[in-house]
Amino acid sequence: METTFIKEELLFRQLETAFENVVLEIARKEAVLVYAPKELVAPILLYAKEKLGYKSFSHLSCVDWIENDEFELVYILWSPETKINLFVKTRIERENPIMENTDTIWRQINTYQREIREMFGVEFPGFIGEKEFILEDWEEIPPMRRDFDTLDYVSETFDERPGREDKQDVRERIANRSGEEIPDFAKKYSRE
Amino acid sequence: MYNDNNAQTIVEYIKNFTRKNSLFMLAYGTGCGAIELPATLTSRYDAERLGVRGAATPRQADLLLITGYLSTKTLKRVIRVYEQMQDPKYVIGFGSCTINGGMYWDSYNTIKMLDKYIPVDVYINGCMPRPESVIAGFKELQRLISEGKADGATKYKENLDWYRENQKKVLKNWPLVEYNW
Amino acid sequence: MNTILFQLFGALATILLAFTVGMFYGGIRRKIIARIQNRVGPPIYQNFLDVIKLYSKETSIHHGAMQHMGPVFAITASITSLMFVPVLNGEGWFWFKNLNFSGDLIFLVYMMVFGSLGMALGAGQTGNPNSAIGVTRGLSQMVGYEIPFVMSMVALMAQFHTTSITGLMNIQVQENTWLMFSNPFAFIAAVLAMLGMFHYSPFDIVHAPAEVASGPVSEFGGKYLGLMMSSGSIFAFVKLTLFVNIFMGGAANLIELVIKTFALYLIPVLYGVTSPRYRTEQAITYFWKWPLFFGVIAILWASF
Numbered sequence: 001m002e003t004t005f006i007k008e009e010l011l012f013r014q015l016e017t018a019f020e021n022v023v024l025e026i027a028r029k030e031a032v033l034v035y036a037p038k039e040l041v042a043p044i045l046l047y048a049k050e051k052l053g054y055k056s057f058s059h060l061s062c063v064d065w066i067e068n069d070e071f072e073l074v075y076i077l078w079s080p081e082t083k084i085n086l087f088v089k090t091r092i093e094r095e096n097p098i099m100e101n102t103d104t105i106w107r108q109i110n111t112y113q114r115e116i117r118e119m120f121g122v123e124f125p126g127f128i129g130e131k132e133f134i135l136e137d138w139e140e141i142p143p144m145r146r147d148f149d150t151l152d153y154v155s156e157t158f159d160e161r162p163g164r165e166d167k168q169d170v171r172e173r174i175a176n177r178s179g180e181e182i183p184d185f186a187k188k189y190s191r192e
Numbered sequence: 193m194y195n196d197n198n199a200q201t202i203v204e205y206i207k208n209f210t211r212k213n214s215l216f217m218l219a220y221g222t223g224c225g226a227i228e229l230p231a232t233l234t235s236r237y238d239a240e241r242l243g244v245r246g247a248a249t250p251r252q253a254d255l256l257l258i259t260g261y262l263s264t265k266t267l268k269r270v271i272r273v274y275e276q277m278q279d280p281k282y283v284i285g286f287g288s289c290t291i292n293g294g295m296y297w298d299s300y301n302t303i304k305m306l307d308k309y310i311p312v313d314v315y316i317n318g319c320m321p322r323p324e325s326v327i328a329g330f331k332e333l334q335r336l337i338s339e340g341k342a343d344g345a346t347k348y349k350e351n352l353d354w355y356r357e358n359q360k361k362v363l364k365n366w367p368l369v370e371y372n373w
Numbered sequence: 374m375n376t377i378l379f380q381l382f383g384a385l386a387t388i389l390l391a392f393t394v395g396m397f398y399g400g401i402r403r404k405i406i407a408r409i410q411n412r413v414g415p416p417i418y419q420n421f422l423d424v425i426k427l428y429s430k431e432t433s434i435h436h437g438a439m440q441h442m443g444p445v446f447a448i449t450a451s452i453t454s455l456m457f458v459p460v461l462n463g464e465g466w467f468w469f470k471n472l473n474f475s476g477d478l479i480f481l482v483y484m485m486v487f488g489s490l491g492m493a494l495g496a497g498q499t500g501n502p503n504s505a506i507g508v509t510r511g512l513s514q515m516v517g518y519e520i521p522f523v524m525s526m527v528a529l530m531a532q533f534h535t536t537s538i539t540g541l542m543n544i545q546v547q548e549n550t551w552l553m554f555s556n557p558f559a560f561i562a563a564v565l566a567m568l569g570m571f572h573y574s575p576f577d578i579v580h581a582p583a584e585v586a587s588g589p590v591s592e593f594g595g596k597y598l599g600l601m602m603s604s605g606s607i608f609a610f611v612k613l614t615l616f617v618n619i620f621m622g623g624a625a626n627l628i629e630l631v632i633k634t635f636a637l638y639l640i641p642v643l644y645g646v647t648s649p650r651y652r653t654e655q656a657i658t659y660f661w662k663w664p665l666f667f668g669v670i671a672i673l674w675a676s677f
Contacts, residue, residue: 135301136265137365143300150300157362158304161292210426214419238412240403243419248587249503251434251594254426278595279431 007082008032011052018047031085038073038090038099045075045105048086054079057105060112062120066146069094071122075102092122101127119144204340211254211280212337213243215330218253218277220270223260225287228320237323242330250276255333258312260320261289263301264362267309271359274310274348281345282337284329285312288319295319308358311344384456388607391455391614394631395606396420398613401635402573402642409646420602427599436499436592443495444597448604450488454611457481459539461630462546462623478526478536481615488608489515492601496589507588510653511572511579517660518569518576524668525559525566529619532556532675538618545622553620559671560620564640565664569656570612573645576656613637 008026015024015034022044023035036044048054054077063072068091075088092099101124103110114129116122121142132138141148175182219229232239233246247253250273262270274283285306288294293304306312313336316329336342348355400417407414434440457480489511496504529552530536533544545552553560569576580588590601613634617624621637624630651659 134265136268137363139364148300151298153300154298154304157300158293159308160297161305206425207429210422210429214422214426216423235411238407238414240407240415241413243415243422245415246582248582249591249594251592252587252590252598253594254430278433 008084011084014052019044030083033087033089035089038092041088041090042100042102044088045102048077049105053081054086056080057108060109062116062122064146071097071120073099097122099124101125103127118142208338208340212334215244215255216247216253217244217255217257218247218250219257219259220273221259222266223287223289225259225320228323228326232323232326237327239327239330244330251278253277254281256283257286258290258306259286261296261302264303267303268363271310279345282313282333282342283310283344284333285315287321288317291315291317303362309355311347313342313344387455387460388452391607391610392603395610398609398638399606405642406646424599424602428596430595432595432597434594439494439498443492444593444600446491446495447488448600450484450491451604451607451611454481454484455607458611458615459542459618460614462542462625478530478538482523482526492589499592501592503585503591504589506585507579511589513653514569514576514578514656517657518566521562521660521664521668522566525562525671528556528559528671528675541619542623551620551622556671556674558667558674562664562667562671567612567616568641568644569660571641573641575645575648575651577650578653578656581650
């Protein structure tokens with residue numbers, strides 16, 4: 001059966017006429033993607049809130065595209081009337097990442113911006129929020145960046161309890177010793 | 193007469209007997225293990241028959257139960273809480289995360305060995321330990337107390353420098369305050 | 374000389390009795406709660422273990438002079454009120470002729486508040502915000518239950534033209550009746566006020582562990598907590614004995630005393646174990662409705 005995207009098409013048209021320079025895509029049922037340059041993010045959010053009935057801001061997340069030297073910020077909006085998720089995606093450069101402050105549109109963006117500033121080091125000039133959010137006294141590069149080597153940091157800062165250096169998979173040995181049978185589905189998770 | 197060995201033994205016995213049968217427990221429930229404690233304390237497993245009951249504040253508590261993983265941020269609070277408790281005090285590390293980091297073995301923000309930062313008397317392993325194991329842990333602690341071997345607090349006092357050094361290695365920029373404990 | 378010595382020994386024996394009975398009642402309460410919740414529960418001597426352990430703990434907290442005085446005030450108030458409550462009827466048993474003279478009811482009502490005030494001062498010094506909230510709640514609740522309690526006491530005093538506890542006890546012996554039948558409304562008001570006095574659920578808003586981290590005692594550990602537990606046990610005995618004395622005809626011997634006080638003690642325990650905690654304003658409203666009404670009726674009953 002052919003799926004019809006009537007309300008998604010409608011939203012698509014509305015956004016197409018309102019903004020130039022944006023790439024639109026209907027990802028799946030009830031999900032519309034907008035790829036926009038970073039100057040257009042605030043106007044799109046405002047337009048969606050005022051004209052399209054997007055009352056609710058769901059999430060702001062960040063993706064580290066280290067290969068392209070870019071961060072991607074994803075603003076996820078939700079409209080209770082049309083029940084369509086609107087994803088506004090924008091890319092900013094990885095060196096000196098600066099994004100426009102949008103917490104005047106939805107106040108809850110403030111919290112997400114604090115998190116992203118701490119975890120990715122993206123700066124949002126002009127917004128008011130405590131510097132420390134989850135971490136305390138963090139001196140390394142922001143930990144969710146992909147060039148932050150977690151294992152390295154862990155082996156430097158914390159000690160490992162001796163005795164498990166070999167990190168063997170003892171599941172099978174224990175099973176053999178006690179005559180237990182490992183179920184088939186569990187075998188494919190074996191480390192060997 | 194007062195230095196009579198027998199008399200002292202009797203006093204020690206009474207002390208240890210009451211201590212082991214009356215454990216006021218402060219559950220530091222930031223990890224996922226906190227959810228096992230309601231089951232342990234209520235009708236089905238009923239830890240109160242062993243004399244274990246909840247204490248509301250660290251000042252009243254004898255037993256600090258660290259349920260699950262500790263991030264470096266909560267470690268600060270745990271150290272403060274531990275130092276506010278009154279002697280004699282005991283610590284139970286609860287779950288694999290307190291023993292060797294458990295599933296957070298490569299997490300940048302979770303400590304791996306709890307006994308490097310505060311002295312731990314009993315570990316309960318498992319992820320998660322079921323209420324039966326928690327009760328077994330209480331029993332083990334009671335055995336240690338009655339034998340006079342649960343001396344974590346003395347260990348902490350005597351080796352304070354070593355503990356402080358480890359704590360400072362993880363908690364940077366923390367002005368360590370001396371409390372009146 | 375001999376009489377003074379006897380009286381001192383009597384006082385000591387009374388304190389010991391009050392402590393033991395109060396502690397066992399606390400243990401039985403925990404057992405009852407456990408059984409109602411379908412648990413095994415701690416042994417009934419559990420409270421003794423707790424207290425001995427608390428006394429053997431180190432106590433090295435200093436927040437100021439009043440913090441050390443608070444628990445002492447509490448236990449002083451408990452023991453002082455105990456000294457003014459006749460334990461047994463008439464001559465009673467030899468040892469329990471304690472320091473009580475013809476114990477005055479007005480003084481006793483006053484003295485029973487003193488412990489809470491001392492506690493409030495001690496808790497205030499610790500600077501813990503939970504303590505401050507707990508103290509505020511406790512004093513508000515006291516305003517709630519003191520009014521019906523005092524009204525019922527005033528009704529009794531007006532009805533029988535005496536302020537003395539022994540006087541009231543003698544009247545019951547002479548007329549061969551209990552005052553709870555002579556002035557039933559005073560008894561109802563007093564018992565409802567007693568629910569609040571015990572600070573058991575649903576009126577445990579002062580100590581509510583989940584809300585204010587045990588309130589006033591949140592900074593007190595070790596020996597001070599032990600002192601407060603002892604003080605609470607003694608005070609429970611004081612309240613129960615007072616109620617038995619003035620409403621239930623006193624007791625001729627210890628067994629009768631234990632039976633009567635325990636029957637009375639079951640009221641707050643059973644009411645508490647089946648009721649969830651009130652909020653502060655709910656608790657005060659509770660006391661200012663029916664208990665107050667019965668207090669007024671009791672006074673009217675006494676005057677006509």
